[in-house]
Amino acid sequence: MQTHSYDVVIVGAGGAGMRAALESSSRARTAVITKLYPTRSHTGAAQGGMCAALANVEEDNWEWHTYDTVKGGDYLVDQDAAEVMAKEAIDAVLDLEKMGLPFNRTPEGKIDQRRFGGHTREHGEAPVRRACYAADRTGHMILQTLYQNCVKQGVEFFNEFYVLDVLMTGDPRTDGDVRASGVVCYELATGEIHVFRAKSVVFASGGFGKIFKTTSNAHTLTGDGPAMILRRGVPLEDMEFFQFHPTGLAGLGILLSEAARGEGGILRNSEMERFMERYAPTLKDLAPRDVVARAMANEVREGRGAGPNKDYVYLDLTHLEPAHIDAKLPDITEFARTYLGVEPYTEPVPVFPTAHYAMGGIPTNIRGEVLRNEEDVIPGLYAAGETACVSVHGGNRLGTNSLLDINVFGKRAGIAAAEHAATVELAEIDEGVEVPTVELLQRLRDRPATEDRIADIRRDLQETMDANVQVFRTDETCRKALSDIEALKKRYETVAVQDKGLRYNLDLLEAVELGFLLDLAEVVTVGALYRRESRGGHFREDYEARDDVNFLHHTMAYRTLPGEAGTEGTEIRLGTKPVVITRYEPKERTF
Amino acid sequence: MTAVAERNEAPEAKAEEVPSFQVTMRIARFDPDSDKGHRWEDFTVTMHGTDRVLDALHEIKWHLDGSLTFRRSCAHGVCGSDAMRINGRNRLACKTLLKDLNIDKPITVEPIKGLPVEKDLIVDMEPFFDSYREVMPFLVAKGQEPSRERLQSAEQRERFDDTTKCILCAACTSSCPVFWTDGQYFGPAAIVNAHRFIFDSRDDAGEQRLEILNSKEGVWRCRTTFNCSEACPRGIQVTKAIAEVKQAVIRGRV
Numbered sequence: 001m002q003t004h005s006y007d008v009v010i011v012g013a014g015g016a017g018m019r020a021a022l023e024s025s026s027r028a029r030t031a032v033i034t035k036l037y038p039t040r041s042h043t044g045a046a047q048g049g050m051c052a053a054l055a056n057v058e059e060d061n062w063e064w065h066t067y068d069t070v071k072g073g074d075y076l077v078d079q080d081a082a083e084v085m086a087k088e089a090i091d092a093v094l095d096l097e098k099m100g101l102p103f104n105r106t107p108e109g110k111i112d113q114r115r116f117g118g119h120t121r122e123h124g125e126a127p128v129r130r131a132c133y134a135a136d137r138t139g140h141m142i143l144q145t146l147y148q149n150c151v152k153q154g155v156e157f158f159n160e161f162y163v164l165d166v167l168m169t170g171d172p173r174t175d176g177d178v179r180a181s182g183v184v185c186y187e188l189a190t191g192e193i194h195v196f197r198a199k200s201v202v203f204a205s206g207g208f209g210k211i212f213k214t215t216s217n218a219h220t221l222t223g224d225g226p227a228m229i230l231r232r233g234v235p236l237e238d239m240e241f242f243q244f245h246p247t248g249l250a251g252l253g254i255l256l257s258e259a260a261r262g263e264g265g266i267l268r269n270s271e272m273e274r275f276m277e278r279y280a281p282t283l284k285d286l287a288p289r290d291v292v293a294r295a296m297a298n299e300v301r302e303g304r305g306a307g308p309n310k311d312y313v314y315l316d317l318t319h320l321e322p323a324h325i326d327a328k329l330p331d332i333t334e335f336a337r338t339y340l341g342v343e344p345y346t347e348p349v350p351v352f353p354t355a356h357y358a359m360g361g362i363p364t365n366i367r368g369e370v371l372r373n374e375e376d377v378i379p380g381l382y383a384a385g386e387t388a389c390v391s392v393h394g395g396n397r398l399g400t401n402s403l404l405d406i407n408v409f410g411k412r413a414g415i416a417a418a419e420h421a422a423t424v425e426l427a428e429i430d431e432g433v434e435v436p437t438v439e440l441l442q443r444l445r446d447r448p449a450t451e452d453r454i455a456d457i458r459r460d461l462q463e464t465m466d467a468n469v470q471v472f473r474t475d476e477t478c479r480k481a482l483s484d485i486e487a488l489k490k491r492y493e494t495v496a497v498q499d500k501g502l503r504y505n506l507d508l509l510e511a512v513e514l515g516f517l518l519d520l521a522e523v524v525t526v527g528a529l530y531r532r533e534s535r536g537g538h539f540r541e542d543y544e545a546r547d548d549v550n551f552l553h554h555t556m557a558y559r560t561l562p563g564e565a566g567t568e569g570t571e572i573r574l575g576t577k578p579v580v581i582t583r584y585e586p587k588e589r590t591f
Numbered sequence: 592m593t594a595v596a597e598r599n600e601a602p603e604a605k606a607e608e609v610p611s612f613q614v615t616m617r618i619a620r621f622d623p624d625s626d627k628g629h630r631w632e633d634f635t636v637t638m639h640g641t642d643r644v645l646d647a648l649h650e651i652k653w654h655l656d657g658s659l660t661f662r663r664s665c666a667h668g669v670c671g672s673d674a675m676r677i678n679g680r681n682r683l684a685c686k687t688l689l690k691d692l693n694i695d696k697p698i699t700v701e702p703i704k705g706l707p708v709e710k711d712l713i714v715d716m717e718p719f720f721d722s723y724r725e726v727m728p729f730l731v732a733k734g735q736e737p738s739r740e741r742l743q744s745a746e747q748r749e750r751f752d753d754t755t756k757c758i759l760c761a762a763c764t765s766s767c768p769v770f771w772t773d774g775q776y777f778g779p780a781a782i783v784n785a786h787r788f789i790f791d792s793r794d795d796a797g798e799q800r801l802e803i804l805n806s807k808e809g810v811w812r813c814r815t816t817f818n819c820s821e822a823c824p825r826g827i828q829v830t831k832a833i834a835e836v837k838q839a840v841i842r843g844r845v
Contacts, residue, residue, distance in 0.1 A: 037716065039759050040662075040670040097740040100730025100793070102748060102755050109742035134755075140669060141755065148729040189709065218664040254667045335667060338686060339641060455653030498657030501624040504710040507657040 007421035009198035014041030016385025017204035018146035019410030027418035046139025047257035049131030050403040052089035062086040072118040073394025074536035075586035092407040101145040115262040118288040118398040160188040172372035180380035181427035191502030200417035207386040211521040212355035213462035216255035227516035235556040237389040238360035240527030246292040248354025250312035258399040269304040280591040287591040290396040293353040314348035361389040368413030384413040395536020447496035478529035617697040645684040661712035671760030676701040681762040681822040703765035726785040731796035747792040754787040756825040763819035779819035
């Protein structure tokens with residue numbers, strides 16, 4: 001085992017992690033620990049754009065952006081946080097341009113902007129051009145630009161190091177003076193355990209879309225950060241809110257950007273009807289994602305799905321000029337050709353909703369500090385990006401606001417972590433802090449061979465989540481998922497890994513990741529069962545209306561203490577947290 | 592060893608139904624923890640419709656041999672993790688459909704060449720990233736920062752568009768015969784990433800980069816075999832980019 005000491009340790013090297021690192025490493029001694037190479041992170045898969053009220057092509061302002069974010073999030077957004085994000089969006093985009101990001105340009109040479117779902121002028125009057133973009137590769141350009149600047153600045157990376165545990169000086173559920181003290185990780189190349197002591201730890205470890213079968217998420221998005229943090233007694237916020245992106249390639253889940261609709265693409269059912277006109281008369285195909293995804297799923301349910309099994313709808317780009325498609329949407333049209341053999345110039349593309357983004361996550365305030373309950377922070381512990389819940393996305397994130405979130409709150413967390421590190425000494429860590437991690441790995445390695453497989457348990461988990469906790473949910477389906485998850489957890493307790501080696505043992509790590517997925521799927525389902533209303537991405541067929549009287553609050557899911565009873569026989573206790581409302585009183589959403 | 596597995600998942604609905612089929616994957620194995628050395632191993636799996644090479648590798652890892660080791664993440668050709676040599680050609684496993692290969696014969700899968708093999712299909716990527724970092728792959732802009740964005744015309748932006756697409760998968764560099772024999776050569780990917788900044792109107796360090804690439808291990812080692820252009824999964828015209836850098840070196844300016 002090796003021990004390292006840093007001022008700041010950042011877990012994850014996607015957009016939020018690297019944006020934090022650029023701030024932190026110029027102020028404090030910083031290590032970035034990532035289970036992939038930084039440029040492999042899933043920020044690179046984001047396509048459409050990053051919104052900011054630059055007003056480069058038409059009138060716009062940050063207040064409209066704030067309103068759209070709050071309304072798009074179905075009023076579960078903390079409005080102080082949304083205001084910070086919309087205001088700082090402008091500098092966040094300009095910062096990236098100065099770092100070298102090759103945005104598309106207007107004829108005057110300014111950063112070009114285009115339309116995106118839910119982004120409007122004058123509080124919902126009409127779509128506005130707010131999304132700054134680089135073709136349909138905006139996430140790729142952000143990831144590359146941030147990595148380039150990390151190289152320029154000499155940021156220290158530990159690549160292919162898996163963080164498996166977070167260290168704190170006490171239990172956040174019971175110790176008022178608890179603070180972060182470091183992380184334990186596993187070096188993929190050697191199988192060696194490393195303890196990183198740190199004054200500040202920033203989690204920027206991404207999402208957990210792999211709890212679902214049909215997802216736009218990478219294989220590696222297994223929610224390691226939130227899961228390990230939950231096990232240590234930190235709550236997770238609003239986990240029942242998961243976004244299903246309307247346009248995944250049918251059967252595959254690969255993302256086709258909303259930019260396709262921003263550039264004029266139209267959704268059609270088997271009768272080639274533009275059905276969004278019935279669901280959202282004003283914004284039509286550019287309504288927020290939860291509205292569009294539900295409309296698509298409903299068309300299929302009512303028998304108007306296309307294809308041999310009538311189980312998808314069409315994204316129609318055939319009325320757009322091929323040159324326009326090539327200039328603005330080159331990558332996604334290539335995906336359609338490569339993976340479905342469909343030519344978007346002349347044929348409509350089969351699409352269906354795909355699990356895309358976790359609105360919930362590790363609760364933080366607007367400085368990126370992690371909360372241990374409704375109001376108290378854990379000094380030295382920070383989170384940013386998809387892994388965090390500030391909450392700027394509420395019940396449903398608007399397109400482009402994730403690339404914005406990682407830049408605004410990644411920067412804030414990086415600054416706050418470095419500033420905190422300047423004021424404290426390293427916390428003492430106990431002898432043997434690595435033992436739980438070593439034992440976890442040893443158990444998985446040492447078990448006798450089984451017929452059951454890690455991959456089969458994971459597939460069964462993903463199938464029950466797709467069947468029961470997806471776009472449509474009911475009391476019955478959530479209970480079914482919970483009992484399935486309990487059974488899968490039992491299987492997980494006995495399953496063995498096949499690779500017993502030390503070097504590059506990805507078999508072992510897939511097993512650890514499955515443990516994280518099982519825990520998070522349970523939290524998502526417990527929250528979905530509890531929330532007897534429909535709001536944003538969470539839709540309960542047995543409670544179709546939003547219920548502000550009983551549910552205008554965030555959920556906070558805690559791992560129970562020994563002896564404490566949990567919800568529905570699980571080890572989860574649900575608490576709540578008030579929503580911050582400043583300017584905009586909740587009202588009915590129409591689009 | 593030959594093993595056969597059935598997949599118990601129902602085939603997913605596709606735009607066009609392609610029937611399931613059996614395919615043999617012939618994989619170059621290397622286990623650093625054993626003394627077996629480098630060897631080939633065959634696995635026969637039942638695959639479906641529009642499955643990709645990556646799906647076949649997963650089928651083997653998840654149901655036949657958990658020790659089979661390879662990198663992958665996004666599984667749709669944007670993260671650059673799974674470049675490998677498939678039937679002798681560098682490709683991304685997640686972008687190569689089985690039905691587009693000849694499945695009557697075993698499909699060979701090897702690690703990319705010219706970088707040290709660590710385990711099975713995993714190579715040491717550090718030498719590759721070292722070369723990348725040497726070419727100053729970041730914007731260097733002199734003078735005072737403007738308060739808003741720097742202006743750049745659509746034409747100026749278009750000038751370096753092709754080389755912004757690079758995902759650092761190393762398919763190009765590890766397809767280059769010069770790189771195989773001379774590990775010191777920067778390789779196509781590093782030159783592509785230098786090109787991306789040399790031809791960016793906002794950048795002021797073009798001359799420094801040209802000097803770096805004019806060195807002994809720089810652009811002049813390129814023998815224009817076009818392997819790199821054929822290998823690029825992003826369709827970057829790599830050889831053209833290298834030629835443009837060569838021209839710039841000769842002229843002494845961009």
